[in-house]
Amino acid sequence: MILALLLLLLGLGFITAEVFFPSFGVLSVLAGAAVIGAVVLAFQESTTTGLLFLLAAVMGLPAAWLAASRMFPHTPLGRRMVAQGADWSKEERAAVEQRVQRFVGQRGRSQSPLRPAGIAQFDGERVDVITRGEHVEAGTPVRALQFEGNRLVVEACHESEEKSA
Known part of the structure; x- marks a missing residue:
């Protein structure tokens, strides 16, 4: 009975160790055994x-696996391996939105291929933009439709549209 309990605890330990020390399944096989x-x-x-x-x-x-997976990002190794998203304050987000919001409705030119995200230039300022899924080649005239998330949504506009505006 004691040997069975020790083997069960050893298996739980192995599966927990697999999360912290990736062994490409070796520790998982040992845990299973x-x-x-x-x-x-x-x-x-x-x-x-x-x-x-x-x-x-x-x-x-x-x-055990779930508990170890939840603890992993809080370990020194986990902090180095797991990407931490940049947390923007409300003031920073509002400043970016205000800076980019003024381009809505304006025309600019794509500076990089938009597949669907890339860079466009409006009034001499480079801005991160995204299309609604279409691919736009670099140098194509674009029109800013709306500000969504943290990017300006654009669409390609034809030369005839650009001249009429």
């Missing part, structure tokens, strides 16, 4: 003990 061994030994003890160990394994392995 340890847990299977624990369940087999527990069933040799009694059917009730075996079922309890099986239940513990079925619930414990995912719980």
Whole structure:
């Protein structure tokens, strides 16, 4: 019984270690072997003990993996490996929106291919833009439609539209 409990705990430890030390499945295989061994030994003890160990394994392995996965980004290694998004303050977001919002309705020119995101120039200022899915070649005249998220949404405009405006 004690050996079965030790094997179950060892299996849980291996699956937790797999999250922190990627071994390309080696630790997961060891965890599986340890847990299977624990369940087999527990069933040799009694059917009730075996079922309890099986239940513990079925619930414990995912719980251990989930707990380790949630802790990982807070470890020194995790902080280096997991990309941290830039948190903009309301003031920074409002400043960017105000700066770019003035281009809505204006015409500019794409500075890079828009596939669908890229750079366009409006009134001599380079701006991150995105299309609604279409691809636009560099140097194509574009019209700013709206400000969405943190980018200006644009569409290609034809030379005839550009001259009439």
